[in-house]
Amino acid sequence: MSIKYAILGLLSYKPLTGYDLKKIIQDSTFMHWSGNNNQIYKALLELNNKGFVTNEVYHQDSSPSKKVYTITASGLDQLKKWSQLEPEPFEIKNMFLVQLAWGDLLSDSELEALLNQYEKAVKGQFFMEEAKAKRGFFKTGRTPRETAIWQLIHENLLMGYETELAWAKKAKAQLVIGK
Amino acid sequence: MSIKYAILGLLSYKPLTGYDLKKIIQDSTFMHWSGNNNQIYKALLELNNKGFVTNEVYHQDSSPSKKVYTITASGLDQLKKWSQLEPEPFEIKNMFLVQLAWGDLLSDSELEALLNQYEKAVKGQFFMEEAKAKRGFFKTGRTPRETAIWQLIHENLLMGYETELAWAKKAKAQLVIGK
DNA sequence: CAAACCATGTAAGCTGTTACATGATTTC
DNA sequence: GAAATCATGTAACAGCTTACATGGTTTG
Secondary structure: OOHHHHHHHHHHHOOEEHHHHHHHHHHOOOOOOOOOHHHHHHHHHHHHHOOOEEEEEEOOOOOOOEEEEEEOHHHHHHHHHHHOOOOOOOEEEOHHHHHHHOHHHOOHHHHHHHHHHHHHHHHHHHHHHHHHHHHOHHHOOOOHHHHHHHHHHHHHHHHHHHHHHHHHHHHHHHHOOOO | OOHHHHHHHHHHHOOEEHHHHHHHHHHOOOOOOOOOHHHHHHHHHHHHHOOOEEEEEEOOOOOOOEEEEEEOHHHHHHHHHHHOOOOOOOEEEOHHHHHHHOHHHOOHHHHHHHHHHHHHHHHHHHHHHHHHHHHOOOOOOOOHHHHHHHHHHHHHHHHHHHHHHHHHHHHHHHHOOOO
């Protein structure tokens, strides 16, 4: 799945500039793209070529000119089609598991230190997510149902972090027997 | 983190060919790389250039010749250094959440169908993981501690799937009110 | 008799990342 | 006075994927 669909989705909410899209995508955890310039401006160009979006240039005195993108009827159509596609299986890219796989090379205390570091990192991710939800784009939807959906997405992430923390606790208990 | 470290880890267990490595990596869930030829044979070349592995060619009558790679002392050193690095934060790339984010475009029954499909996909991943653990490389380690580590990695994945299923159930209960 | 397995490798292409370029305005 | 914000875009590079190439052997 491409960033183009995420952009269409965001534009279905309201017209935005490339710069706006970049900030929203970079600030969200679940829209996993980095949201760098190259990705976004290229995607907008393609979406424009396909007629899924249009743009209007606004000249400003105190800032650079900006292009505000608006979704078209055919763009909305495309978005709805994509919404109904078979969901992709989710991927967890947890490099820590690969690192841990060869952790038998380490001493008990080194292994404990590693697990503690991991726990700390996940806690950090958890708190970051809570903070993001309070200020981010996905706080209030256009309908109660959309708000509920966005709340569920937020909870999905939090549950993931909590599960990870519970697992880390278990791992420490099992692996670091003698302290 | 690069596939090179994963390869070093596997070779620390026993000498293997590129083809062996490919199968192990493709068959494991947590070593997330696709394990395609280009990745593996290129990585082995680099590891060889840096002196972390050596190889010996075996000619066979009924199959093509093979290069068996063995880790060197300096390779083991490198592996241990990497084992102690600060763990990378884990990433969840769940495209379904992006898809769901614009699910308010769908009717109740379409949304329910989408969630059901997701549930089914995750269940499939869960059973696949259980099957893999029974036959895979990471079944029994060289020490009880290593076996415990590999068991914990397996449990980490299973817990992740279970959390996802619990969440999907909750999502259905909240979003699909009238059936 | 087709498909899959064994085994190594290369080529072309797509995606994504970091960094560069510009330049006024606002905040620390 | 340095750094961040606004705003668009390009260039170079790194990583990863799909497909190609070869060819004997085994399984269905």
